[in-house]
Amino acid sequence: MKNLVGACMFGQSGGPTSVINASAAGVFMQALQEKNITAVYGLAHGIKGLLNEDFYDIGQEDMNELELLKYTPSSALGSVRYKLVDESIDDTDYKRILEVFKKYNVRYFFYNGGNDSMDTCNKISKYLQKVGYDCNIIGVPKTIDNDLYGTDHCPGYGSAAKYVATTLMEINLDAKVYDKPQVCVVEIMGRHAGWLTAASKLADYKGLGPDLIYLPEVPFCIDKFKNDVKRVMDANNGHCIACVSEGVQDKDGKFIVEALSEAKSRDNFGHAQLGGLAIQLSSLINEEFGVKVRGVEFSLLQRCAAHLASKVDVEEAFNAGKKAVEAACAGNTDKMIIFERTNIDGKYGCDYKLMDLELAANTERKVPVEWITEDGTMLSDEFVDYALPLIQGEAKAPLEDGLPRFAKLKKVQAGKAK
């Protein structure tokens, strides 16, 4: 545990969320107050900005704009998908990072992302320890996928879940408006874990949800899917809404969207641009039962719809950033912030703890199978109890001309890339 004096660097990594900038606000606002932190730098495009000496002097930003970051979706500094190779294979990047850290006397490093980003943090931390360069490194979790190991939930999930549940309620009212049969298939993000697709259960809890929910945690069988849809249609005047995770797989672990695309390509000897999973599954239903179908893909909307952010999520994301700085300044390193759920007199609460980075890197946390009903098409009330506290309240940008007023950073260059 070392109390270091020097600059801090913060970077954003991986896919955007509605609240990744709220964590940035937490890091920046706390770091600017810490007496041991001599400068606060924001990396352009995460680790790439570090390697390229491309970063901004956050001390020159207007405090009102940093406050607005809480309500501004995506990654204000720019994001990156860059995986560090093992130092034992090639240590070029590691040497370069050390060089930049020394040049700007960087003694605090914070990185905001999912599994891969925690792996990056961990590798940098281990290398710096090996070469004897003191730098306190804390990972700040984020992912709409909610699949990070060791934390009750992840910043970003609550807001994405609120988007999914709210939008599903609206789609429910729309898709059942005619008295003719219609099947609507909604595709939701989540390649390996079904947390976000499961959030559609919250709409069902309010009586306006999907009829069927398919997660990657349960093998997906196309024939069973057709039978499930038929059963629901027969019971509901021909209407059915099915939510499907983009990552559903067959019993051999093959992604359904790939299996369907390959089958189509074989049939056609060509390379027709195929729609995604929702389009293809709804098309199968149309071919089989001759009913009107709609394939809806939430696409980017589900991860950047800050106008539907959860207040709980925004506050927790901000605190995750703030606590990371506090922990590092107290001498901690090589850790990730995690959330522990508290329940005092039936009231939800969140405690912020530290976990070894090593544990966070590259492990995935899935939806417990016991929360999925036996036929694999719905979630249990245990999931509702888990997820409902995470989507509470509203926290969004003030309106200007009827539209959100997002943060505008000056981005004053502080690296050599001036």
Added chain:
Amino acid sequence: MKNLVGACMFGQSGGPTSVINASAAGVFMQALQEKNITAVYGLAHGIKGLLNEDFYDIGQEDMNELELLKYTPSSALGSVRYKLVDESIDDTDYKRILEVFKKYNVRYFFYNGGNDSMDTCNKISKYLQKVGYDCNIIGVPKTIDNDLYGTDHCPGYGSAAKYVATTLMEINLDAKVYDKPQVCVVEIMGRHAGWLTAASKLADYKGLGPDLIYLPEVPFCIDKFKNDVKRVMDANNGHCIACVSEGVQDKDGKFIVEALSEAKSRDNFGHAQLGGLAIQLSSLINEEFGVKVRGVEFSLLQRCAAHLASKVDVEEAFNAGKKAVEAACAGNTDKMIIFERTNIDGKYGCDYKLMDLELAANTERKVPVEWITEDGTMLSDEFVDYALPLIQGEAKAPLEDGLPRFAKLKKVQAGKAK
């Protein structure tokens, strides 16, 4: 001008909007107060409910739930797409309508919809006049397409436009987050008129809009589209966001989505299920320039996202319903409610007037070509001046468990279909 005493019927028709139920609330709440109206009936699935004697007694609904209708998207009574054939060809439906009207002493009829629905209103009105049955008939406009003739704008447009503009701002922040080239093509509803796609200009006005906007009002050329995208990419670090109306057509009036699908089918001798316009256009860009692409389709979300409703739109939609009842009770018939824009001391306002139904039926109002820039890829500031007042303010359902509490109607059967 006749002051009649009897029941009133109200029906909803065509595609849902965020505020069609706000007009229903306006009709119901005013009709329940009118001394000449002896009963208020809501038709299940519009004209079909009338033909089938399938309707509800609105007098038995809780007033709080009618109030919540203002913030509940889609069509609470159920909608329909049913076009009456000319009475001269087949008068079966007309006779049936007269029979039902007589049976329940219906003397007021209100119908909420777009061009086709106004045509239905007009035909019923003319028939009843011909056979000498007194019934005051007023059409209430609605359409996210904003293409009804004779009115400054249509209820439903403001909220859909607010959704498009807000979401585009969020997509802008998300789609440009990486430092690698990426092209995002967003498909927006509007088969013949580009009003809704044009609303993406409002995001551009706030500095976070698309780079290119294509409306059906201007012939679409695929080669020019590719060149436009390339030019923007070259100027913007490889990033480009293009908004395309689903209804863009080539110079011969052929829908581009159909032309592309046919070309693909010919290539493949088969029937692969193809994506929509956004998927296909983004795929062309990927093939041509080898960059990462995203095709985003707003689909149902743009017309039912009541959580982003415009307060101006909700209030005007409510007033359109209320004014329709007032006008009918004052003895007017065979009219549609229209909006006239007022500007007093630079402040936007809306006057409610009446127009002959005949004028409203089956005519389309398009975006003025002089509001489209010469190269056909952007809107002028005149469009901003037109559209900005329509998206102001928020009006949405109260939250319950962090999710919208929409109206729950009892739907007490009043027709023979008990």
